[in-house]
Amino acid sequence: MPRRHRRSHRLCIRPFQLIIVRNGYVIAEEYSDLRTEDDLVTSWSVAKSFTSALVGRALDQEYIEDLDQSVADFIPDWQGTDKEDITIEYLMTLKTGLERINEVTLYNGADQLQLVLDRELIGTPGEVLYDYSNGVPMIAGEVINVGCGLYAQDYLEDKIGADFG
Incomplete structure (x- = not known):
């Protein structure tokens, strides 16, 4: 398991989608087993x-x-x-x-x-x-x-x- 996710899994927090934008470019993108890049979710x-x-x-x-x-x-x-x-x-x-x-x-x-x-x-x-x-x-x-x-x-x-x- 990637180090960046150990804490969230230990706390039973599983983000559905993660996207990081820097200087107008997507530099990281990840989806859980439950979601794909085409799914829309409420950001809360x-x-x-x-x-x-x-x-x-x-x-x-x-x-x-x-x-x-x-x-x-x-x-x-x-x-x-x-x-x-x-x-x-x-x-x-x-x-x-x-x-x-x-x-x-x-x-x-x-x-x-x-x-x-x-x-x-x-x-x-x-x-x-x-x-x-x-x-x-x-x-x-x-x-x-x-x-x-x-x-x-x-x-x-x-x-x-x-x-x-």
Whole structure:
């Protein structure tokens, strides 16, 4: 077994796909027994990094005013509710105060974004502990959609994707 995979196998973590791009070129690519290069998978944690880069770019381009801007400016259903206290900063630091969604429910949901948007506020935004969540970055993606007028994936391709070659 290659040394680079010993730790992941010891921890019973088996990535389905791995691709490494450097200077616009694919320098490494590997697939588990369960996947091929033609399979599409949801990136989940990888998307968090790209989403934060998109929010940073949207801030630079003034589609988002600043980190203190309310997410409710982009999610009209949150206006006039306690969720109005959730800022871009709290979204990006995963300190929203939103109830955690069961990952199985999220993964199997027909409308994943709506499932996350509908979560109850169970803590004070910004004062709660960091809560690693796969749902909250979906809200950041919606901020990009509304604020920039482009779906997050299109904004990524237009503003950052060119950097990959």
